[in-house]
Amino acid sequence: MTDEAGPDLRLVHQLRAITIELNLLGGEFAQRNRLHPTDLRALVCLLDAARAGTPATPGLVGAQLGLNSAGTTALLDRLERLGHVRRVRDTRDRRRVLLAVEERAVALGQAFFGPLISGIVETGQDFSEPELAAVRRFLGAVQGIVAEQRAAAPERPPGTPSPADPTAG
Amino acid sequence: MTDEAGPDLRLVHQLRAITIELNLLGGEFAQRNRLHPTDLRALVCLLDAARAGTPATPGLVGAQLGLNSAGTTALLDRLERLGHVRRVRDTRDRRRVLLAVEERAVALGQAFFGPLISGIVETGQDFSEPELAAVRRFLGAVQGIVAEQRAAAPERPPGTPSPADPTAG
DNA sequence: GCATAGTATCTCGCCCGGCGAGATACTCGC
DNA sequence: GCGAGTATCTCGCCGGGCGAGATACTATGC
Numbered sequence: 001m002t003d004e005a006g007p008d009l010r011l012v013h014q015l016r017a018i019t020i021e022l023n024l025l026g027g028e029f030a031q032r033n034r035l036h037p038t039d040l041r042a043l044v045c046l047l048d049a050a051r052a053g054t055p056a057t058p059g060l061v062g063a064q065l066g067l068n069s070a071g072t073t074a075l076l077d078r079l080e081r082l083g084h085v086r087r088v089r090d091t092r093d094r095r096r097v098l099l100a101v102e103e104r105a106v107a108l109g110q111a112f113f114g115p116l117i118s119g120i121v122e123t124g125q126d127f128s129e130p131e132l133a134a135v136r137r138f139l140g141a142v143q144g145i146v147a148e149q150r151a152a153a154p155e156r157p158p159g160t161p162s163p164a165d166p167t168a169g
Numbered sequence: 170m171t172d173e174a175g176p177d178l179r180l181v182h183q184l185r186a187i188t189i190e191l192n193l194l195g196g197e198f199a200q201r202n203r204l205h206p207t208d209l210r211a212l213v214c215l216l217d218a219a220r221a222g223t224p225a226t227p228g229l230v231g232a233q234l235g236l237n238s239a240g241t242t243a244l245l246d247r248l249e250r251l252g253h254v255r256r257v258r259d260t261r262d263r264r265r266v267l268l269a270v271e272e273r274a275v276a277l278g279q280a281f282f283g284p285l286i287s288g289i290v291e292t293g294q295d296f297s298e299p300e301l302a303a304v305r306r307f308l309g310a311v312q313g314i315v316a317e318q319r320a321a322a323p324e325r326p327p328g329t330p331s332p333a334d335p336t337a338g
Numbered sequence: 339g340c341a342t343a344g345t346a347t348c349t350c351g352c353c354c355g356g357c358g359a360g361a362t363a364c365t366c367g368c
Numbered sequence: 369g370c371g372a373g374t375a376t377c378t379c380g381c382c383g384g385g386c387g388a389g390a391t392a393c394t395a396t397g398c
Contacts, residue, residue, distance in 0.1 A: 007290045011301070014308035015289070018184070019191050021315040027235070028319065036355070059375060066196075071356045073377055078355090095364040095375045115321075119314035120184070121176045123307065131303035132180070134296060138304045139183040141295070145288035146190040150197065152284075205384070228346060240385045242348055247384090264346045264393040342396085349390070354383100361378070368370085 015142065029112050035082065040112070041065055042075055043084060046101050047109045055090075056099040084108065184311065198281050204251065209281070210234055211244055212253060215270050216278045224259075225268040253277065 030040040045064050049056040062072030076099070079085045084105035090096035124132060199209040214233050218225035231241030245268070248254045253274035259265035293301060 008293060008301075009286065009290070010305055011293060011308065012286050012289050014305065014312060015187070018308060018312050018315060019188050021312065021319060022188050023192065024235070025315055025319050038355075057375080058377095066193075067355095068357060069376065070358075070378080074355070093365065093375085097376065115318055116314065117178065117181050119317070120181050120311060121178070123310040123314065124177060124180060126310070127303060127307065131300070131307075132177075134300035134303050135307045136179055136183065138292065138296065138300075139180065139187060141292040142289060143183060143187050143190065145285065145292065146187060146194055148288070149284055150190060150194050207384075226346080227348090236384095237386060238347065239349080239387075243384070259346095262346085262394070266347065339398100341398085343394100344396100345392100345394075347390105347392080350388090351386105353386080356384105357380105357382080359379085361376105363374100363376080365374075366372085368372105 033108060035078070038065060038075060039078055042079060043105050043109060046085060046099060047106065050101050058097055058099065061099065202277060204247070207234060207244060208247055211248060212274050212278060215254060215268060216275065219270045227266055227268070230268065
C-alpha cells in the first residue's frame with residue numbers, strides 16, 4: 001500500500017494536520033467563549049478591518065464570510081448581544097451601519113492568537129535566515145496552489161449530477 | 170501601529186492565509202458535491218481509516234469529528250443516502266456497525282486532494298533537501314504549538330463568566 | 339441457562355445558524 | 369420631488385447538531 005507512489009507526502013500531511021488542528025482549536029475556543037465558529041471568523045475579520053483602518057460594515061463582513069444579508073444580520077445580533085461589537089449608524093450615509101469593535105473582542109482575539117503568534121515567532125528563532133526564507137517561499141507557493149485550486153473550475157467527480165448552480169459564486 | 174512590535178509576522182500571516190483558503194476551498198468543494206463541510210471531513214476521516222486498514226465505525230468517526238451519537242447517525246445517514254458509504258453489521262460483535270467506503274467517496278477524495286497534493290509535491294522540487302528539511306522542521310514545530318494550545322487550559326479573556334462546562338471535552 | 343452490567347448504535351424532540359424573499363430606510367441623479 | 373439603486377433588517381423555513389432515552393447486543397457472575 002505504501003510502496004507504490006512514493007513521492008514525499010510528509011509536507012502534505014503536516015500541512016493537513018496543522019489545518020485540522022487549527023480548526024479544532026478555533027472551534028473549541030469559540031465554544032468556550034459562547035460563540036459559533038462563524039462568530040469567531042467574523043471577529044477576526046472585524047479585527048483585521050480595524051487594524052487596517054477600514055471601517056467594517058455588515059455588508060463587508062457578510063461578503064467576506066460568504067453569508068447572505070439575513071445571516072449577516074443574525075450574526076451581528078449575536079456579536080452585539082455578547083458585547084463584542086456595536087452598531088453605529090454612519091452619519092454620512094445613513095443607510096450604512098458601521099461596526100465598532102469593543103474592547104472585549106480585541107481581548108478575545110489576543111487570547112486566541114496571542115499564544116499562537118508568540119509561539120510561532122519564538123520557533124522562528126531556532127531557524128537561520130536562509131531557512132526562514134525557504135519556509136516563507138514554500139508557504140507562499142502553497143498559498144498560490146490553494147488559491148489556484150479555488151479559482152479553478154469545479155472539476156466534479158464522476159457520476160455527479162450538475163448541482164444546478166448557474167450563479168455558483 | 171505597525172512600527173512598534175516588529176517581530177516577523179509574515180510566517181504567521183501566511184499560515185493563517187493558507188488555513189483560511191483551505192477551509193474555503195473545502196467548503197466550496199463540499200457544496201459543489203452536495204455535502205456539508207462536516208460530511209467532507211467525515212469522508213477524509215473514513216478514507217484515512219481505510220488506508221490505515223482500521224475498520225471505521227460510527228463511534229470512531231463521531232469521536233474524531235467531535236459529534237455526539239445522534240449527530241453521527243445523522244451524518245452517516247446523509248453519507249449513505251449519497252452513496253459514499255455503506256453500513257455493514259460486524260458479524261463478530263453485532264452491536265457494531267462497520268463503515269464500508271464506496272468507490273465514489275474515494276473518487277471524491279482524490280478529486281479534492283489530488284490537485285493539492287500534486288501541486289505541493291511539485292513545489293517541493295523547487296527546493297533543496299536542506300530547505301525541505303527546514304520546512305518540515307518548521308511545520309512540525311507549528312504543529313506542536315497548535316497541539317499545545319489545544320491541550321492548554323481554557324485561558325478565558327477578562328470578564329467572561331464561566332461557561333459552566335465541567336465536562337468540557 | 340439467566341440476570342446484571344456495560345457498550346454501540348439509533349430514535350425523538352428541540353435549538354439555532356443560515357437561506358430566500360421581501361420590507362424598510364436611505365442616497366443619488368434627473 | 370420622483371424613480372432607481374443600495375444597505376440593512378424582518379419573516380418563514382430548512383436542516384445540522386445536541387441531550388435524553390430506547391434498543392440491541394456482548395461479557396460476566398451465579
